[in-house]
Amino acid sequence: MTLEILSLIEEQRATDSSLTPVPAFAPPDPSHRSIPVDLLRGDTPDGIAVVGDAGRALAVLPRMRPAVVGNVKLCYIDPPYNTGERFAYYDDRRDSRAWLTDLKSHLEGLRPLLSSHGSVWVHLDDSEQHRARVVLDEVFGRDSFVGTIIWQKRLTRDNRKAFSSMHDYIHVYAPAGPKVWKRVRNGLVDEGVFANPDNDPRGPWRSAPMTVQAGHATTSQFYTVVTPTGVRHEPPAGRCWTYTEARLRQLVSDGRVYWPRNGDGKPRLKRYQSESGGLAPFTVWSAAEVGDTAGAKKALLRDFPLSTPFDTPKPIGLLERIIAIATDPGDLVLDYYLGSGTTAVAAQRLGRPWVGVERNAEVVERFVIPRLQNEYAANPTGGFGVSRLNQV
Numbered sequence: 001m002t003l004e005i006l007s008l009i010e011e012q013r014a015t016d017s018s019l020t021p022v023p024a025f026a027p028p029d030p031s032h033r034s035i036p037v038d039l040l041r042g043d044t045p046d047g048i049a050v051v052g053d054a055g056r057a058l059a060v061l062p063r064m065r066p067a068v069v070g071n072v073k074l075c076y077i078d079p080p081y082n083t084g085e086r087f088a089y090y091d092d093r094r095d096s097r098a099w100l101t102d103l104k105s106h107l108e109g110l111r112p113l114l115s116s117h118g119s120v121w122v123h124l125d126d127s128e129q130h131r132a133r134v135v136l137d138e139v140f141g142r143d144s145f146v147g148t149i150i151w152q153k154r155l156t157r158d159n160r161k162a163f164s165s166m167h168d169y170i171h172v173y174a175p176a177g178p179k180v181w182k183r184v185r186n187g188l189v190d191e192g193v194f195a196n197p198d199n200d201p202r203g204p205w206r207s208a209p210m211t212v213q214a215g216h217a218t219t220s221q222f223y224t225v226v227t228p229t230g231v232r233h234e235p236p237a238g239r240c241w242t243y244t245e246a247r248l249r250q251l252v253s254d255g256r257v258y259w260p261r262n263g264d265g266k267p268r269l270k271r272y273q274s275e276s277g278g279l280a281p282f283t284v285w286s287a288a289e290v291g292d293t294a295g296a297k298k299a300l301l302r303d304f305p306l307s308t309p310f311d312t313p314k315p316i317g318l319l320e321r322i323i324a325i326a327t328d329p330g331d332l333v334l335d336y337y338l339g340s341g342t343t344a345v346a347a348q349r350l351g352r353p354w355v356g357v358e359r360n361a362e363v364v365e366r367f368v369i370p371r372l373q374n375e376y377a378a379n380p381t382g383g384f385g386v387s388r389l390n391q392v
Contacts, residue, residue: 042383052389058109187278291315341368
């Protein structure tokens with residue numbers, strides 16, 4: 001962490017007793033009674049909405065639900081951005097030092113809950129994201145950084161400012177490191193066209209070129225390919241064959257090479273639909289793919305026409321994509337800035353157990369519970385309940 005941000009946090013801790021960091025995590029206390037959960041739907045609370053402060057919730061979760069320790073596969077948080085504005089359900093005006101102190105304390109409280117293959121997704125705008133990256137590096141280590149997603153949050157232009165901001169940032173960290181996490185994360189669904197014109201017993205396939213850029217090639221990747229019809233091909237200028245000549249012969253023998261132009265064309269590799277592990281997600285997600293803020297607000301207004309609209313809801317498509325990438329069915333999802341409950345609704349819909357924390361009881365009563373009840377009515381699997389820390 002830079003000295004400037006470290007000093008900001010330490011100065012705030014020393015001068016403002018109201019910003020005491022979250023207590024260090026202690027092992028679950030068997031003598032401590034469980035935090036009561038009011039079951040609203042289903043037989044067991046596979047999902048729990050916790051009404052209370054994020055810091056306190058992180059401290060008591062091991063006692064409230066011991067199985068959460070070391071099992072959170074995905075933690076997505078969409079904290080207040082510290083924009084300096086006042087919204088209907090929260091005040092987004094804080095000293096930057098205080099904001100950073102809480103962010104760091106909560107992330108430190110999160111660490112014991114994360115699975116060894118878990119990931120943390122922190123959603124922010126330009127107000128604090130650059131400083132938050134430094135805090136994330138400090139808590140999880142620079143080697144845990146996976147990438148930053150740019151989400152197109154709006155389609156309309158704001159002419160009041162020097163630049164019309166149309167995107168947010170979602171910083172992704174995985175304590176196991178990006179290489180390990182890549183092996184456990186899910187790719188996006190490959191919606192390409194697959195066919196089986198030759199009745200290959202391995203099923204539908206599509207072909208891909210068998211040349212690559214020659215910058216790091218070995219001499220064994222430069223040779224003349226002879227097609228089944230006798231046509232000779234050299235690799236294109238600046239490129240080489242993907243495989244050595246011996247490996248190409250193995251692929252041909254295995255029936256994994258397609259020769260276009262009735263056997264005269266350059267070889268292409270057959271990629272089978274059954275072997276597709278999904279596509280690596282891009283780091284830019286458009287509103288057309290996952291929705292935008294305006295669409296999310298309109299959806300809430302349709303469901304709650306008599307309520308004051310929640311100011312910054314996230315579209316369900318955005319959370320569904322994040323959950324689908326970072327988890328499998330049955331994996332635990334945590335969001336300790338739950339807001340209007342989109343993370344919980346998406347997790348419930350996709351068959352993931354979840355824990356959501358929201359300090360504003362009115363938001364939970366007005367938005368979260370009704371949305372979850374509607375989701376359960378449409379898809380009655382996985383029960384959910386509510387726990388109120390302020391009643392303990």
